[in-house]
Amino acid sequence: MNETILPGAGLSVDIVSDVMCPWCYIGKRRLEKAAARAEMPLDIRWRPYQLDPTLPPEGKDRQVYLSEKFGSPDRAEEIYANIRAAGEMEKIAFAFEKIEVSPNTIDAHRLIRWAAGAGVQDVVVEKLFSAYFVEGRRIGEAAVLVEIAREAGMDGDLAASLLAGEADRQKVMEEIDLARQMGVTGVPTFIVGGRYAVVGAQSPEVLLEAFTAAAAAQNANDNVAAE
Numbered sequence: 771m772n773e774t775i776l777p778g779a780g781l782s783v784d785i786v787s788d789v790m791c792p793w794c795y796i797g798k799r800r801l802e803k804a805a806a807r808a809e810m811p812l813d814i815r816w817r818p819y820q821l822d823p824t825l826p827p828e829g830k831d832r833q834v835y836l837s838e839k840f841g842s843p844d845r846a847e848e849i850y851a852n853i854r855a856a857g858e859m860e861k862i863a864f865a866f867e868k869i870e871v872s873p874n875t876i877d878a879h880r881l882i883r884w885a886a887g888a889g890v891q892d893v894v895v896e897k898l899f900s901a902y903f904v905e906g907r908r909i910g911e912a913a914v915l916v917e918i919a920r921e922a923g924m925d926g927d928l929a930a931s932l933l934a935g936e937a938d939r940q941k942v943m944e945e946i947d948l949a950r951q952m953g954v955t956g957v958p959t960f961i962v963g964g965r966y967a968v969v970g971a972q973s974p975e976v977l978l979e980a981f982t983a984a985a986a987a988q989n990a991n992d993n994v995a996a997e
Contacts, residue, residue: 780811781985784961786949787895788819789878789909792853792864795899797958797971799860804977810985815886816895818879818942819949819957825874829910835872856971868906877933879942881915884932885924893922963988 785801787794805812825835836846850866857864878898885894897918901907907914912933920926932938949959960968960977963984968977 780813783812783814784817786817786819786954786959787957788821789898793971794958796856800974804974808981818946829871829873832869864903873910878909880938888924890922
């Protein structure tokens, strides 16, 4: 199990991500490696995005979805071969064959939002990625999300109650719209220090360079403000 990254005071790192994005899972692993080597504390926050907002609330049959997106499941498997290989390098055992439904991820993002308030956002994100890509669980279903909330130490009954209503749905959708307005067209996108954007599942070295540059700029601004 990778070391959990907890939010706190430090250089802000906002990850615009979707839990149905395999490269976002790989990006999380590389971020963990970069964070372990960073020379400054990081405040890591997960932000919502939807790769496919047209998916219905109940999701779509995985084989149908792959055929529509890539032309055929066989073509999808060719594309996923590279992702499997990248996952192996990060010790992620992608099991795409277990996925039966491509989910609408709005409710998963609502849970991630609430997890931040409970101090377990990174834990929930990790469990969502693992549940979907390794276990093939249906992360678009409320019952599965409640199980994940409980596994992460959240109040499962409260999560169930919130998921049954519209709590924070509009806020999540507005945050996704804001990301698109900012020019985010692919995920993961790492926004470091509120000023540097690193697009894609980049190496730990690239992320570390962004951390260093953002921290230097932040310190320079602080020094100017203090004069």
